[in-house]
Amino acid sequence: MTAPQKPGSVVQGTLDMLILKTLALQPMHGYGVGLRIEQISKGVFQVNAGSLFPALRRLERQGWIHGEWRATQNNRRAKYYMLTDTGRKQLKSEAREWQAQSAAIARILEATSGEV
Amino acid sequence: MRIFKIIGGGLRALFGKQRVEQELDEELRCYMETAVEQKVRDGAAREEAARETRIEMGSMETLKEQVRDVGWETHIESFLQDLRYGLRMLRKNPSFTIVAVLALALGIGANTAMFSVIEAVLLRPLPYRHAGEIVRVSSTWDRNGTLTSYTSSPPDFFDWRDQSRSFSSMFAYRMGEFTLTLLGEARRVNAVMATSGMFSTLQAEPMLGREFAAEENRKGANHVVILSHRLWQSAFAGAPDAIGKTIQLESEPYAIIGVMPADFRFPLSASDAYVPIGFDDKVMTQRGAHYLAVLGRLKSGVTPAQANDDLSAIMAQLRKLYPDKDSKWGVRAQLWSAALVRDIRPALLMLLGAVGLVALIACANISNLLLARATVRHRELAMRRALGAGRSRLVRQMLTEGLLLALLAGAASLLLAYWALVAIVRFGPADIPRLASVGLNGPVLAFAMSVSIACALLFALIPALRSSARDVSGLLRTSVSPSREAGRLRGALLIGEVALSMMLLAGAGLLVRSFVGLSSLSPGFDPKDVLTMSVAVPDAHYKNSAALQSYWEQALTQLRALPGVASVAAVTPLPLSGDDFSSSFRVEGRSVPEKDEPSAELRFATPDYFQTLAIPLRQGRTFTEADRLGAARVLLISETAAHMFFPQGDAIGQKIKFGARGGYEQNEGEIVGIVADVRHFGVDAPIPPMFYVPLAQSGMDGATVVIRTRGVPAALTQPARKIVQALDRDALVSEPVPMETLVSASLGQRRFYMMLLGGFATLALVLAAVGLYGVISYSVAQRTQEVGIRVALGASRSEVVAMVMRQGLRLAAAGLAIGLVLALLLKSVLKGLLVGVSATDPATLALTALVLFLIAVLASYVPARRAARVDPMVALRFD
Numbered sequence: 005m006t007a008p009q010k011p012g013s014v015v016q017g018t019l020d021m022l023i024l025k026t027l028a029l030q031p032m033h034g035y036g037v038g039l040r041i042e043q044i045s046k047g048v049f050q051v052n053a054g055s056l057f058p059a060l061r062r063l064e065r066q067g068w069i070h071g072e073w074r075a076t077q078n079n080r081r082a083k084y085y086m087l088t089d090t091g092r093k094q095l096k097s098e099a100r101e102w103q104a105q106s107a108a109i110a111r112i113l114e115a116t117s118g119e120v
Numbered sequence: 121m122r123i124f125k126i127i128g129g130g131l132r133a134l135f136g137k138q139r140v141e142q143e144l145d146e147e148l149r150c151y152m153e154t155a156v157e158q159k160v161r162d163g164a165a166r167e168e169a170a171r172e173t174r175i176e177m178g179s180m181e182t183l184k185e186q187v188r189d190v191g192w193e194t195h196i197e198s199f200l201q202d203l204r205y206g207l208r209m210l211r212k213n214p215s216f217t218i219v220a221v222l223a224l225a226l227g228i229g230a231n232t233a234m235f236s237v238i239e240a241v242l243l244r245p246l247p248y249r250h251a252g253e254i255v256r257v258s259s260t261w262d263r264n265g266t267l268t269s270y271t272s273s274p275p276d277f278f279d280w281r282d283q284s285r286s287f288s289s290m291f292a293y294r295m296g297e298f299t300l301t302l303l304g305e306a307r308r309v310n311a312v313m314a315t316s317g318m319f320s321t322l323q324a325e326p327m328l329g330r331e332f333a334a335e336e337n338r339k340g341a342n343h344v345v346i347l348s349h350r351l352w353q354s355a356f357a358g359a360p361d362a363i364g365k366t367i368q369l370e371s372e373p374y375a376i377i378g379v380m381p382a383d384f385r386f387p388l389s390a391s392d393a394y395v396p397i398g399f400d401d402k403v404m405t406q407r408g409a410h411y412l413a414v415l416g417r418l419k420s421g422v423t424p425a426q427a428n429d430d431l432s433a434i435m436a437q438l439r440k441l442y443p444d445k446d447s448k449w450g451v452r453a454q455l456w457s458a459a460l461v462r463d464i465r466p467a468l469l470m471l472l473g474a475v476g477l478v479a480l481i482a483c484a485n486i487s488n489l490l491l492a493r494a495t496v497r498h499r500e501l502a503m504r505r506a507l508g509a510g511r512s513r514l515v516r517q518m519l520t521e522g523l524l525l526a527l528l529a530g531a532a533s534l535l536l537a538y539w540a541l542v543a544i545v546r547f548g549p550a551d552i553p554r555l556a557s558v559g560l561n562g563p564v565l566a567f568a569m570s571v572s573i574a575c576a577l578l579f580a581l582i583p584a585l586r587s588s589a590r591d592v593s594g595l596l597r598t599s600v601s602p603s604r605e606a607g608r609l610r611g612a613l614l615i616g617e618v619a620l621s622m623m624l625l626a627g628a629g630l631l632v633r634s635f636v637g638l639s640s641l642s643p644g645f646d647p648k649d650v651l652t653m654s655v656a657v658p659d660a661h662y663k664n665s666a667a668l669q670s671y672w673e674q675a676l677t678q679l680r681a682l683p684g685v686a687s688v689a690a691v692t693p694l695p696l697s698g699d700d701f702s703s704s705f706r707v708e709g710r711s712v713p714e715k716d717e718p719s720a721e722l723r724f725a726t727p728d729y730f731q732t733l734a735i736p737l738r739q740g741r742t743f744t745e746a747d748r749l750g751a752a753r754v755l756l757i758s759e760t761a762a763h764m765f766f767p768q769g770d771a772i773g774q775k776i777k778f779g780a781r782g783g784y785e786q787n788e789g790e791i792v793g794i795v796a797d798v799r800h801f802g803v804d805a806p807i808p809p810m811f812y813v814p815l816a817q818s819g820m821d822g823a824t825v826v827i828r829t830r831g832v833p834a835a836l837t838q839p840a841r842k843i844v845q846a847l848d849r850d851a852l853v854s855e856p857v858p859m860e861t862l863v864s865a866s867l868g869q870r871r872f873y874m875m876l877l878g879g880f881a882t883l884a885l886v887l888a889a890v891g892l893y894g895v896i897s898y899s900v901a902q903r904t905q906e907v908g909i910r911v912a913l914g915a916s917r918s919e920v921v922a923m924v925m926r927q928g929l930r931l932a933a934a935g936l937a938i939g940l941v942l943a944l945l946l947k948s949v950l951k952g953l954l955v956g957v958s959a960t961d962p963a964t965l966a967l968t969a970l971v972l973f974l975i976a977v978l979a980s981y982v983p984a985r986r987a988a989r990v991d992p993m994v995a996l997r998f999d
Contacts, residue, residue: 034147035154053151053177054186057144061190078157082150083143 019051019059021102024087024095027069031086033076034060060085068094131193144184152177181507189510198513202520209521210528216493217525220486223890224529224575226883227482229536232560232568234475234876236541238468239567240558246457247385249323250417255424256459257290257414257431260450269452269459272414274399275407276438280414280451281317283434286427290416291317293387293397297656299852300393301368302355308852309351309392311369316396321417322386329363329378332396342398345374349382351392369395387413388460388553407442415456428453460553467873470949474627474880477620479571481884483579484613485891486525490518490583491610492898515584522580523573530572534560537568547875549868582609607899614895615935621881621888622939622972627946628881629964630954631874637956638870643695643863644798644807645733649686650859651833652694655844656822656852665749665819671847672815672823676726678843679827686830689729690815692823695800696862705811707765708775720761720809721800722778724818730795732828733859740772740793748816755789761809762794776811789813802866804955822852826859833858873953885975888935892979896928900987912992920988921981928980929973936969943968 026032026040037060038051063069068091071083087095152173159169177183188194210217245251257280258269272280272292281290293314300309312318319331326346336342345367347355356362366373374395386394403409418427428451435451454462461468494501501514509517541558548555586609655675662668672690679688693699704719706712727743729735738759747754755776762771777788797807815823825844829836837856844853864871900907907920915923947959957964 033150033154035151035158039158053148054183057148057151057183057187058190061187065191076150076154080150080153081146082154083147 018102019055020063021095021098022049022051023056023059023063024068024091024098027085027087028092028095031072031084033082033084035082037085063091066094067091144187148177148180148183182510185510185513198516199520202517203524205517206521206524210524213493216489217528219890219894220489220525221529221532223482223485223887224526224572225532225536227479227533227887228526228530228568228571228575229533229540230475230880230883231479231571232533232537232564233540233544234472235567236537236558236560236564237544237555238472239561239563240554241552242461242465242468243563244554244557246388246460247383251457252455253418253420254321254456255287255416255418255427255453256456257416257451257453258459259410260452267450267452271410272412272451273407273409274403274412275405276435276449276451277315277412277414278404279438280431280434281416284416284427284430286418286422286430286453287416288419289317289320290414291315291321292412292414293318294411294413295387295391296395297852298369298393299371299656300355301371306849306852309369311345311393311395312386312391313395313397318386318394321415323417324380324384324386326378327381328360329376331378332394336396337399339398339400342396343372343374344377344396345369346378346380346394347376348380348390348392348394349384350390352379369393416453424453424455464552464869467869467953470953471873471876471880473949474624474877477624478880478883478887479575480578481617481620481887481891483575484617485887485894486522486575486579487582488610488613488891488895490522490580491586491613492894494583494586495902518584519576519580522576522584525580526572526576529575530568533568533572534565537564547872549865549872551869552872610895610898611931614891614931615938617888617891618932618935618972618976619938619942621884622936622968623942623946624877624881624884625972626939626943626965626968627950628874628877629968630946630950630957630959630961631870631877633957633961633964634954635867635870635874638804638867641799641803643803643866644796645695645735647733647859647863649829649831649833650733651827651829651836651840651856652697652824652859652862653827653837653840653844653856654694654697654822654824654852654854655690657848661848662821668819668821669749669816672726675825675844675847676728678847679825679840682836682839682843684829684831684836686828687728687732688825688827689726689732690823690825691723691725691729692815692820693723693800694824694826694862695733695798696802696859696866697824700800702808703778705776705778708777718765720757720765720811723800723810723812724815724820724823725812726815729812729826732826733798735798736796738794738796740791742793742795743812743814747814749819751817753787753789753817754792754814756793756795756812757791758797758807758810758812759794760797760807761811764809787813787818789817803863804867804870870953885972888972889975889979892928892932892976893982895931896924896980897983897986899927900924900983903987904990907987907990908992908994911990917988920990921984924984924987925977925980928984929976932973932976932980936972939972940965940969 022041023037026037026044029040032040034053034056038053038056041049041051060069060071064071064085068088069085070088071085073081074084076082155173155176156166156169159172160166164172246254248254257272259272259276260267261270271294274292277290277292281287284290291314293312296311296313298309298311299306314332315337316332316334319325325331327349329346331346332344336344347362352358352362355367356365362376363378365376367376368374380394385391416427418424431451431453435449439449458465504514505511538560541560544558545556657668657671662671676688676690679685693701701722702719703722704717706717725743727745727747730737730742740756742756743754757765757771762769765771766774771791771794774791775788776791795812798810799805799807800810801808825840827833827836827840833856840856841853845851910920910923943965944960950959
């Protein structure tokens with residue numbers, strides 16, 4: 005019997021990449037980023053404000069994203085974040101890295117005793 | 121260019137702080153509102169949605185703090201904030217600040233002073249290029265398995281130099297004193313007499329002129345001299361044309377061939393002149409004549425151990441080749457820097473360890489003070505946490521406060537260290553090399569800084585972690601109540617303090633006992649009211665021994681006539697002067713192979729010597745005026761020599777012949793008396809067997825005049841000097857020194873170590889006493905209410921006093937017990953420093969424990985009395 009899957013926090017170190025990916029689709033404000041990650045991951049990842057905002061600040065400082073105040077659909081002013089060029093490059097390299105790693109991990113987990 | 125963005129972002133945040141903060145506020149508000157709306161859209165009631173969102177987001181302040189923490193600028197900002205806050209806290213509690221800074225400054229200052237001694241004596245490289253390649257080579261003599269280092273003989277030196285493959289160069293030298301006559305004025309100069317390899321080994325060159333040539337090593341060709349910069353300045357006013365001029369050394373002409381640079385010092389202290397040593401052919405046969413110090417420079421890549429093996433192999437060959445002269449001699453090569461401090465190093469390291477413990481005690485003290493204060497400050501800390509300060513933020517703030525304290529103390533400690541160094545230079549013993557060059561230089565300042573920071577971490581970390589660890593809501597609710605855990609921690613720190621103090625005090629006590637024991641040992645003569653003054657007359661002035669003898673007779677007679685003089689004599693070498701003279705000898709009628717001849721110390725003395733220094737005669741007679749040149753040659757021997765060489769008690773009447781194996785060659789005499797032993801090498805050194813020869817029968821041109829005065833010896837210094845100099849204008853007369861000064865100087869190192877360890881132990885004692893007082897006072901203040909209730913319920917004053925004191929004394933007793941165990945560990949550390957007292961001497965340990973216990977009684981009695989005076993009404997109203 006397995007316990008029901010609880011919505012977990014993001015794998016250590018991957019939040020930045022997920023945010024970059026989310027923003028690569030379209031500029032978004034903070035709440036939108038969190039919501040979108042939750043939706044796309046089908047509720048597996050929940051991003052709380054305590055991780056989200058420091059991450060946004062960190063990425064902004066690195067120069068990978070850029071914030072701009074705009075009006076929302078509900079006519080509220082919100083800070084929309086968008087990817088910069090360096091951010092796009094960063095996303096690419098992080099994604100590549102991640103794919104290589106996860107493929108490797110998958111191979112290890114699927115190894116049968118004959119291969120080891 | 122990311123780095124610029126990061127820096128730029130930080131700078132914007134620092135200077136446009138308000139705007140950045142506003143944006144963050146707005147952004148979070150927007151987030152919250154959007155989240156609430158979303159929940160409402162999903163069907164929640166608006167109030168319920170808002171509550172859920174707030175729970176999800178957690179504390180707004182904490183969240184903002186986390187975002188701010190992303191940038192580097194917040195660290196600087198919070199550091200500055202902490203610094204300002206810390207300064208305010210220190211200013212607000214001046215008594216705490218003063219006590220803490222003072223205690224720490226004492227601890228750090230003692231460490232800084234001790235380290236600067238270590239730096240100057242042990243760590244600072246010797247003042248030569250690649251000094252790590254210079255090796256001291258010494259002959260060793262195996263005495264029942266323990267190797268003693270000695271100087272070496274010329275043939276051994278040449279064999280080592282020519283046969284070894286480990287050295288790029290090697291040279292031998294000895295020190296000499298010369299009379300330099302320039303323009304009719306005589307002065308005494310210290311000269312190094314060296315072989316030609318000196319300059320290549322030390323990698324130093326003359327700044328003017330040239331170095332010695334190899335052929336100038338030979339006697340007759342060696343009348344050239346290289347001047348020190350100082351002598352060149354004082355004798356020739358730094359004129360470059362001094363090169364080629366001639367000066368008179370011992371009335372013989374020497375041509376000046378060079379001048380050394382101003383910063384050249386050899387050996388370690390400055391000498392005035394360097395002359396080639398001048399060997400003749402005969403010297404190669406004197407394999408038993410050990411008088412040369414040897415230094416070599418290792419080839420690159422060769423270790424001292426390899427050089428040692430190399431030389432030992434050569435020495436093994438020499439022992440086979442010359443079984444009669446080299447039979448018992450070995451050789452040892454070790455780094456010069458290490459050889460210089462072989463005996464001093466362990467003692468200095470022991471002292472560094474001791475002073476480190478003092479710093480630990482000081483830290484424990486401050487830690488205790490901070491812990492006590494933290495209990496008072498716990499509400500403030502709880503409030504700050506509730507308002508959003510993270511735990512690490514609070515720890516950082518408390519560490520900053522600690523750092524501030526430590527740096528203040530560090531600055532104050534430099535002043536203390538400076539004073540300590542002035543005292544060390546002034547009163548330190550002369551035989552610790554380079555001790556006089558201690559100073560607060562770069563490495564020492566860096567050390568002081570590191571110790572301060574290390575102390576801050578040590579004493580601030582425990583209170584910081586402790587006071588930030590507690591549950592916030594609990595803290596806010598409770599009133600000021602010391603937790604039991606904090607009390608235990610403070611108790612443990614205090615026990616540690618007492619234990620370390622006990623250990624230090626015991627160590628100091630042992631050194632004091634050993635020293636007192638040594639000081640009360642008689643050197644074998646009575647040094648009180650005796651003045652000594654060494655006199656050397658130039659050989660050339662006296663055609664023969666008779667002329668020389670008449671000089672001495674006149675001088676002694678005139679000195680005897682001075683008012684206030686009780687008796688006058690001359691001797692060489694003087695006890696405790698550091699000089700010695702030994703010779704092998706044979707007893708007539710005993711057939712012993714030459715190589716097995718025993719050797720003994722030789723002293724040359726006038727008849728009144730034994731009376732002047734009050735050395736008792738045990739048997740036979742002492743010298744008389746009749747024992748002069750031409751009369752039968754006579755000898756006296758010391759008791760130890762008599763026991764050693766004539767165990768049957770038949771010493772008197774035996775005939776002795778000296779010097780078959782080098783030493784006092786071709787002299788002889790009949791033993792006419794036995795005198796008491798003299799501890800020539802110091803009261804803490806073994807008593808050597810000794811022979812005395814009448815000065816009049818020796819033909820010695822120099823000796824030390826010893827004058828027993830009736831009153832203050834110092835009053836006679838000038839008149840005595842004048843008499844000796846009036847008889848021979850070129851006589852070299854040293855500054856007269858009271859014999860008692862020599863006696864006390866012979867224990868100089870021991871006194872130095874004892875004073876330092878004693879000083880450190882006293883510091884430890886004071887710190888521990890202050891610590892105990894602080895802890896008990898604090899706990900009394902905490903227990904005011906309890907005491908009030910007890911008094912109200914009928915407890916008597918003495919019961920209250922006893923209750924409080926019990927607490928203090930229980931801690932002290934625990935500390936003493938642990939300290940006693942630690943003190944037993946001193947054994948290995950103090951080995952070699954203790955004479956005549958065991959490292960586990962029960963009397964010393966008991967006395968130390970008693971002293972500490974009495975201090976503890978006093979330190980807890982004062983607060984206990986204060987507790988007993990508590991007015992129950994006031995106490996019950998309290999808080």
